[in-house]
Amino acid sequence: MGQNNPDRYFLSENNLPFADFLHFGLSVDCVIFGYHSGSLRVLLIQRGAEPFKDSWAIPGDLVYPDEDLNNSANRILTHLTGLKNIYFEQFHAFGSVDRHPVGRVITIGYYSLVRSENYQPVASMWAKNVKWFDIEDLPKLAFDHSEIINKAILNLRKKVRTEPVGFELLPEKFTLLELQGVYEALLSERFDKPNFRKKILSMNVITPLNEVETNVAHRPAKLFNFDKKRYDELKNNEITFEL
Amino acid sequence: MGQNNPDRYFLSENNLPFADFLHFGLSVDCVIFGYHSGSLRVLLIQRGAEPFKDSWAIPGDLVYPDEDLNNSANRILTHLTGLKNIYFEQFHAFGSVDRHPVGRVITIGYYSLVRSENYQPVASMWAKNVKWFDIEDLPKLAFDHSEIINKAILNLRKKVRTEPVGFELLPEKFTLLELQGVYEALLSERFDKPNFRKKILSMNVITPLNEVETNVAHRPAKLFNFDKKRYDELKNNEITFEL
DNA sequence: TCAAAAGTGTTCCGAATACACCCATGC
DNA sequence: GCATGGGTGTATTCGGAACACTTTTGA
Secondary structure: OOOOOOOOOOOOOOOOOOHHHOOOEEEEEEEEEEOOOEEEEEEEEEEOOOOOOOOEOOOEEEEEOOOOOOHHHHHHHHHHHOOOOEEEEEEEEOOOOOOOOOOOOEEEEOOOOOOHHHHHOOOOOOOOEEEEEEOOOOOEEOOHHHHHHHHHHHHHHHHHHOOOOOHHHHOOOOHHHHEEEEEEHHHHHOOOOHHHHHHHHHHOOOOEEEEEEEOOOOOOOOEEEEHHHHHHHHHOOOOOOOO | OOOOOOOOOOOOOOOOHHHOOOOOEEEEEEEEEEOOOEEEEEEEEEEOOOOOOOOEEEEEEEEOOOOHHHHHHHHHHHHHHOOOOOOOEEEEEEEEEEEOOOOOOOEEEEEEEEOHHHOOOOOOOOEEEEEEEOOOOOOOHHHHHHHHHHHHHHHHHHHHHHHHOHHHOOOOOOHHHHHHHHHHHHHHOOOOOOHHHHHHOOOEEEEEEEEEOOOOOOOOOEEEEEEEHHHHHHHHHHOOOOO
C-alpha cells in the first residue's frame, strides 16, 4: 500500500493515491431474533458509552483488520449469547454518509435466529443492559438502527417463505402448534390448524418423535424435530419450501 | 476523530483508538444484466491497469468519502452506460480479508437490469474494452468477481419470482412471447405458452397497446407495456407477483 | 364431567397443467 | 400454399381453504 500511485486500480478517474481511500470504518451489526409465547422479539443492548450513551441499540462491533465479515458476526453473537452455531445471515450494508457521528462507518447488517430459552443474555462492560423487546414495541434506537431492524424484518419475512428457518427459533423438540405460532408471528398472519398441519407434514422435513408434552391440562401434543438431512436431500431435488 | 480515545463506541474490548479502525477501503461493484434473444448476459469490462490488468471484471469503483452507497452505484452505472434511471439493487457485501491484493477493501455488490438495445457500451480510459457475455459462458474474472456474479444471479432469480423486474430487461413495448423468453432465461425453465399468457394477463399489470409488430414473417404480435402505477396499487393491497 | 387443546376427515373451489386447435402474415 | 409464430379454448388434476368432528389429558 502507501504512495506508490496505484490509482485507477478501479474505475476512478480522479488521481487520488490509493491510500487516500482507506478512510472508512467498518462494523457489523446483528439483529438477533427470538420467539416467545406468540411474539417475535429482538435482543437489544443499552449502550454504556458515547455517542448515544444510554440509548438502546442492536449489538455490533468494529471489524478487526484481519477478520472476515462472517467471522466478525459470529464473534459478536458468541460473545453476547455464549452460544455456538447460531443461525445468522448477512442481509444488507448500510453506508449513509452521516449515519455515524464520529466518522464514515459502513456497517454490514446481519440477522440471527436463536432459541431464546437456551440462555440468559447478560450485561457486560460494553453494555449496561441487555433485554428482549417485542418487535411491535421497540424503543427509540441509536444511529440508524431502527432502519436496520426494519430491513432485517422484511428480509426475514421473505426468507421464511422459501427456506425452513422457523425451526431455528424453537427448541430441538417442538409441537406443531408451537411451530404454527412461530410462523404466525413471523408473517403476522393466522393459519388454519388442520391445514397448517397437513402442509408442514407433507413437506417431509419434520419427523415425529416417540415423545409427548407433559404436565399440560389437555391432551398432550406429540413432539417433532426438524430433519435437516432430509431437507438437504429434498433441496437438491429442487423441491421448494413455500408457506 | 483522531486520538481522543473514543474506544468502546462499539462493543470492542481492545483499547484501540477509533482512528485506528479507519483502515478500510470501500468500493461498489455492479453486475449489469441484459437480455438478448433468449439468453441472459452480463456486461464486463477489461481492466486497463494493475492489478489484474487485462482481466475481465465487473464494473465498479471506490466510493467517494462524501457519497452514499446508492449514489455510488448510480454514478458507476450512468458513467458506463450513459443511461439514467436504471434499475439497480444492492444484494451483498463482500469483505474477505484477502479479496483485494492491495489492501483491505470491502465491496458492496449491486445488480442492475438494463434494456440492452438502448445503447452501445464503449471503452474508455479506465477500461480497454467493454463487452456483453452470456452468463453460461463467462471468462475467468479478476478478484472474487466470479463469486460476486454467482451470488447476483442467485439473488436475481429469487427476486424475479416475487417482484415484476423482468420488464426492466425489455423495451417499453414488448410482446408476450418476448416476456416469456425473459422469464425462461432468468429462471432457466420452460413455460407453456397459453398458460404463461393467462397467468401474466391475470395479474393485471401489463396493458395491451393498439400496436403490433411489423415486418415479421408470421402473424404480428400485439405489443404490451408494463403498468407500474397499476402494480403499485395492487401491491398496496397485498397482492403478490409469483411465477 | 368439563374445559382446553390435540388431532383427523371431508367437501368445495380455484388455479395450474396439458393439449388441441385456429389465425395472420411473408415468401 | 405453407412455414412460422401468434393467439384461444377446454378438460383434467392438484392443492389450498373452510370447517365439522373426534380424542386425550388435568382439574
